[in-house]
Amino acid sequence: MNTLPDQASPWWRHGHVWLVISGPAVVVVASMVTGFLAVKYQDEVIGGQQPARASRPLVLSQPRALAPALEGRNHAATPDKTARP
Template sequence: MTTIPTQTAPWWKHGHVWLVVSGPALVVVAGIVTVFLAVKHPDAVIGGQEPARAARSGGPPQARALAPALEGRNHAATPDQATRR
């Protein structure tokens, strides 16, 4: 039985190799872009203790809307001071 020698192409000439390599490469590039955008345009920090203090003292509804999540959740069903009178 005789065997016929076959020519194999180098790895970079096969399309499925680039499909496998391009997935992780795109994820790395997207991560770098995300870090760049996060560093370049950080989110603004909203006030310190003023919203929480205004919410506890029964301030205006706009101030109560900025209350911390835990405090807002615990007092979500508490009626407003204005409607209680």
């Protein structure tokens, strides 16, 4: 009893092959569509210049302002002992 066919059918006649090929093919097409949309419909730049204050260096008058974030968070509620009354 021979259950195998005499002639093997070509690879394109099997449905699972197309299922395996279609996954990556859909991803490639979707990435091309996404790239096209990103290039064609770019967002406008609002206000072509940076704010003037961003170009100036930050000047801190109080050395306490330079405290690390953890120390600043832990002592935010404690009074400043260096402040003059």
